[in-house]
Amino acid sequence: MNLIELRDIRKTFYLGEVVLPVLKGISLDIAKGEMVALTGASGSGKSTLMNTLGCLDRPTSGDYALDGEEVSRLSNDARARMRNLKMGFVFQNFNLLPRTTAHMQVMMPLLYGAEYISQKEARTRAEAMLVRVGLADRMDHQPSQLSGGQQQRVALARALINRPPLLLADEPTGNLDSQTTREVLALFKQLNEQDGITILIVTHDPKVATSCRRVIRMADGLIEADEITVGGAL
Numbered sequence: 001m002n003l004i005e006l007r008d009i010r011k012t013f014y015l016g017e018v019v020l021p022v023l024k025g026i027s028l029d030i031a032k033g034e035m036v037a038l039t040g041a042s043g044s045g046k047s048t049l050m051n052t053l054g055c056l057d058r059p060t061s062g063d064y065a066l067d068g069e070e071v072s073r074l075s076n077d078a079r080a081r082m083r084n085l086k087m088g089f090v091f092q093n094f095n096l097l098p099r100t101t102a103h104m105q106v107m108m109p110l111l112y113g114a115e116y117i118s119q120k121e122a123r124t125r126a127e128a129m130l131v132r133v134g135l136a137d138r139m140d141h142q143p144s145q146l147s148g149g150q151q152q153r154v155a156l157a158r159a160l161i162n163r164p165p166l167l168l169a170d171e172p173t174g175n176l177d178s179q180t181t182r183e184v185l186a187l188f189k190q191l192n193e194q195d196g197i198t199i200l201i202v203t204h205d206p207k208v209a210t211s212c213r214r215v216i217r218m219a220d221g222l223i224e225a226d227e228i229t230v231g232g233a234l
Contacts, residue, residue, distance in 0.1 A: 002065075003165060003198045004030040004053065009062035009072075011048050022048045023059065024221035032165065035192040035199045037209035040218035047170070049218070050202050054087060054168050055079040067165060084113050088159030088167045092174035094151045096143045102154045103139040106130060109161050129157040133187060149180035156187065160197070167191075169201045173208055185211045 011023035022045050030036055040046045051057040052064065055071055064072040071082055083089075096105055103126055110122040117125075130139050133153040143151050152172060159167060169188070173181040185208065192199050201212060209215045210229050217225040 001032050002029045003032045003034075003067055004028075005063075005065040007063040009049070009052060009059045009064060011045075011052065011057070012060045022221055023052070026062070026221075026223060028216065028223060028226065030198060030200065032198055033192070033196045034214060035189065035212045036201070036214045036216060037212040038200060038202045038216050038218065039204065039206075039209045040224070041204075044218040045221040046202050046218045050168060050170055050200075053200065054089065055083050084109075084162065086164050086166055088162065088164045090152070090155050090159050090167065090169040090172045092171035094143070094148075094155045094175075096151055096154060098143055101140050101142055102130060102135060102146070102157075103127065105154050106157045106161050109158060113162060125161060126157070129161050130154075133157045147180070148176050149183060152176065152180075152184055153187070156184075156191075160191070165198055167197050167199045169199065171203055172201060173203070173205065181208065 006026050006028050009023055009026040010021070013020040013022060026049060038046050038049065048057070052059050055074075059072050062072065063070060066082065066086060069082075071079065074082065103123070106126040106129055107122045110117045110125060111119070127139065130136065133156055135150060135153055135157070138146060138150055143154075146154065173184055176184060188199055188201070189211065191197050199212075201208065203209055213229055215225070215227050215229055216223060217227075
């Protein structure tokens, strides 16, 4: 069963009198439980496609169904709710609050989310998620007290705390060394295989791409290749 269905997605930007087509007719399906890499050179359209998938931007035309619901024409409030309930986001720069403990970073989406959750339950769930990503002994540490890999694990725990079916990761290993990259990707694979979370990783790194079972390569606003890899080497 598909989690994501795109049909002829197009995105055009208008810069004064300049018309800039960025997505030129993207159609693809991503099944529930897939781990997919989205690659392409700078300017290929992969970031615009990621923003569309994350309900951060609307396509100019085309249809986008997420978990069976058409989302491309939802109101801003409805799209925000969709992001809160269905998606987690991980970024290259971690986007952690500088003077906030790992525990509180992970709790915050629960405390300010659409569904009411008590502080006690939020605390318990945040602790369990930090244990899951290997940070049981770092819960009370602030970002400045954590390594890059540990900060990305906090960001990952925060992204998954609402138990979303879809994780969108934008260059998640861009600021990490090779060993830490392997560790983070191994954690992604574990979450994908054990929890069935659908993961889409935007990356320019071929090694990161081949850690996924499926690689979609973009060029000039179109899908240039869509391939199954040998199974995801780390």
